[in-house]
Amino acid sequence: MRLHGEVSFDEDEEEVVMVPAAALSSSPLNGGAVPVTRLVVGYALTKKKVKSFLQPKLLLLARKKGINLVAIDDTRPLAEQGPFDVILHKITSKEWQQVLEDYHEEHPEVTVLDPPNAINHLNNRQSMLAEVSDLNLSSFYGEVCTPRQLVIMRDPSSIPTAVAMAGLTLPLVAKPLVVDGTSKSHELSLAYDEASLSMLDPPLVLQEFVNHGGILFKVYIIGETIQVVRRFSLPDVNTYDLLNNVGVYRFPRVSCAAASADHADLDPHISELPPRPLLEKLGKELRGRLGLRLFNIDMIRELGTKDRYYIIDINYFPGFGKMPGYEHIFTDFLLNLAQSKYKKCLSGG
Numbered sequence: 001m002r003l004h005g006e007v008s009f010d011e012d013e014e015e016v017v018m019v020p021a022a023a024l025s026s027s028p029l030n031g032g033a034v035p036v037t038r039l040v041v042g043y044a045l046t047k048k049k050v051k052s053f054l055q056p057k058l059l060l061l062a063r064k065k066g067i068n069l070v071a072i073d074d075t076r077p078l079a080e081q082g083p084f085d086v087i088l089h090k091i092t093s094k095e096w097q098q099v100l101e102d103y104h105e106e107h108p109e110v111t112v113l114d115p116p117n118a119i120n121h122l123n124n125r126q127s128m129l130a131e132v133s134d135l136n137l138s139s140f141y142g143e144v145c146t147p148r149q150l151v152i153m154r155d156p157s158s159i160p161t162a163v164a165m166a167g168l169t170l171p172l173v174a175k176p177l178v179v180d181g182t183s184k185s186h187e188l189s190l191a192y193d194e195a196s197l198s199m200l201d202p203p204l205v206l207q208e209f210v211n212h213g214g215i216l217f218k219v220y221i222i223g224e225t226i227q228v229v230r231r232f233s234l235p236d237v238n239t240y241d242l243l244n245n246v247g248v249y250r251f252p253r254v255s256c257a258a259a260s261a262d263h264a265d266l267d268p269h270i271s272e273l274p275p276r277p278l279l280e281k282l283g284k285e286l287r288g289r290l291g292l293r294l295f296n297i298d299m300i301r302e303l304g305t306k307d308r309y310y311i312i313d314i315n316y317f318p319g320f321g322k323m324p325g326y327e328h329i330f331t332d333f334l335l336n337l338a339q340s341k342y343k344k345c346l347s348g349g
């Protein structure tokens with residue numbers, strides 16, 4: 001991170017002068033024509049994520065704000081690239097994780113978004129929710145919990161007995177235990193009866209299905225910024241369904257971007273967004289517990305309740321590109337990172 005007053009010239013860039021982001025508005029340098037901060041952000045993302053996240057409007061605004069987004073070349077040693085102020089990544093391979101950890105040992109001044117060991121918590125549907133199973137937010141306009149669930153590592157024939165012993169209530173959602181961005185990790189099923197459970201394919205997690213009116217809240221968190229969207233979800237399962245259905249049914253990705261419910265005409269008891277103070281408190285709590293700054297939460301409100309919510313899924317670095325105004329939110333987040341690092345440097349932190 002180049003500090004105050006240094007001038008850096010890139011052969012193909014305008015002259016820029018480093019001043020703390022806070023000084024942007026007052027700096028005499030800020031004639032508005034030349035970006036007066038420089039933040040070099042190296043990124044290591046899949047082609048799919050580059051396509052969905054690094055949209056032209058983000059690249060343009062980043063450039064205007066003096067943020068240089070640089071693709072990390074995975075064919076060259078990371079140490080020979082940069083220098084970077086921030087590394088932004090979403091690559092699941094163990095090799096990359098090791099490269100990043102070795103690099104960060106040599107360059108502790110570089111901000112890694114986000115630390116691999118924190119991301120790993122979300123790559124397993126048991127550890128993912130273990131971090132949030134004992135939240136106590138009831139004084140913030142509602143309670144937030146996680147559905148009861150059971151991890152099955154092997155031996156499908158043992159599942160019916162294990163579920164009976166655990167006292168889980170049907171129907172159950174069966175989810176692959178490992179989440180690695182592949183389509184397999186999103187192959188979910190709904191099980192209506194215990195006997196059929198032996199048809200499932202471990203390792204998996206069996207989670208109690210919670211009726212929620214068919215609407216899910218996707219809560220995006222970028223640093224301290226929170227944005228909620230509504231998505232269509234699985235329909236409720238009533239007693240009649242349970243009595244007249246047996247078996248395990250695979251279902252598609254029902255709550256993706258195309259399933260937006262933001263403009264649907266819905267029962268307000270079902271579609272009303274969770275209260276802002278609850279989301280603010282929840283976001284703060286999860287950032288602390290998960291040690292992450294870029295994630296989203298899939299959250300549902302139990303049907304018939306005013307304020308009992310369940311977190312059913314947490315995703316690292318999700319589809320931010322679909323968030324309205326994400327380019328402003330994300331570039332401001334990066335500049336605030338720089339500013340807080342600069343202040344920390346000044347205070348000898």
Ligand SMILES: O=P(O)(O)O[C@H]1[C@H](O)[C@@H](OP(=O)(O)O)[C@H](OP(=O)(O)O)[C@@H](OP(=O)(O)O)[C@H]1O
Nearest residue numbers: 048052181255256257313315317318319320322
């Ligand atoms: O696990 P669920 O709840 O389905 O969340 C998914 C994952 O976060 C996907 O990212 P990844 O594929 O990296 O895991 C993301 O796709 P993109 O980031 O490619 O957009 C989806 O974005 P939406 O399609 O906007 O929901 C988001 O819904």
Ligand SMILES: Nc1ncnc2c1ncn2[C@@H]1O[C@H](COP(=O)(O)OP(=O)(O)O)[C@@H](O)[C@H]1O
Nearest residue numbers: 147173186207208209210233234255298312313
């Ligand atoms: N416990 C649950 N109760 C009710 N619906 C659920 C539950 N778990 C998952 N679902 C439904 O299945 C969808 C996918 O589940 P999720 O855990 O988010 O998996 P993924 O990581 O593939 O998005 C959710 O969007 C929701 O519609």
Ligand SMILES: [Mg+2]
Nearest residue numbers: 255298313314
């Ligand atoms: Mg989900």
Ligand SMILES: [Mg+2]
Nearest residue numbers: 179313314315
């Ligand atoms: Mg998910």
